[in-house]
């Protein structure tokens with residue numbers, strides 16, 4: 121299958137999953153994760169009409185975003201990877217949404233960098249659904265404290281939570297847990313109702329459980345180079 125065929129096949133699957141869940145197809149934002157693929161893939165998807173792209177490393181994302189912009193392709197970039205504080209300034213130069221807010225030092229740096237800007241940025245609090253504290257995402261114990269801190273930052277608009285279902289785990293159980301934790305965030309931030317969950321292997325399940333943002337890579341781009 122070509123890129124165009126994989127793209128349209130995923131879009132059809134998204135539409136069917138929405139229909140099955142009695143949801144408007146426009147209620148789910150498909151973000152194509154282009155990481156580790158050449159910039160050409162993003163150019164081609166843009167020309168097919170796609171606008172939302174995601175990347176997980178600043179070193180790769182920044183030149184790609186700039187290449188598209190230079191070519192007159194105004195896309196929307198989502199940052200979905202672990203974010204070092206010293207990369208925040210750079211990421212803010214092209215991304216409009218950060219899906220991986222997971223610790224106090226990162227929120228403070230976002231606050232500092234946004235202080236001098238006259239624009240807003242959207243953010244998701246990333247949940248760590250594993251027991252491994254080395255993984256990205258906030259632990260359950262720190263969820264409320266981090267949420268309160270995010271709410272103190274002007275120009276950072278909290279949209280909701282982001283989660284990655286664990287490898288080899290049952291996605292439904294992982295997303296159930298995500299929904300429970302999302303409710304805790306919403307007690308403090310009632311408008312933060314968005315759910316960034318679902319990837320190539322589980323986006324249909326995620327849609328059936330209320331995902332508003334799905335992050336799909338390989339099902340569209342093909343396998344990533346090792």
Ligand SMILES: *Cc1c(COP(=O)(O)O)cnc(C)c1O
Pocket residue numbers: 153155176200201284319320321335336337338339
């Ligand atoms: C790579 C990545 C994805 C996409 O993964 P696929 O399984 O290729 O769809 C989604 N979310 C995050 C955070 C990623 O790093």
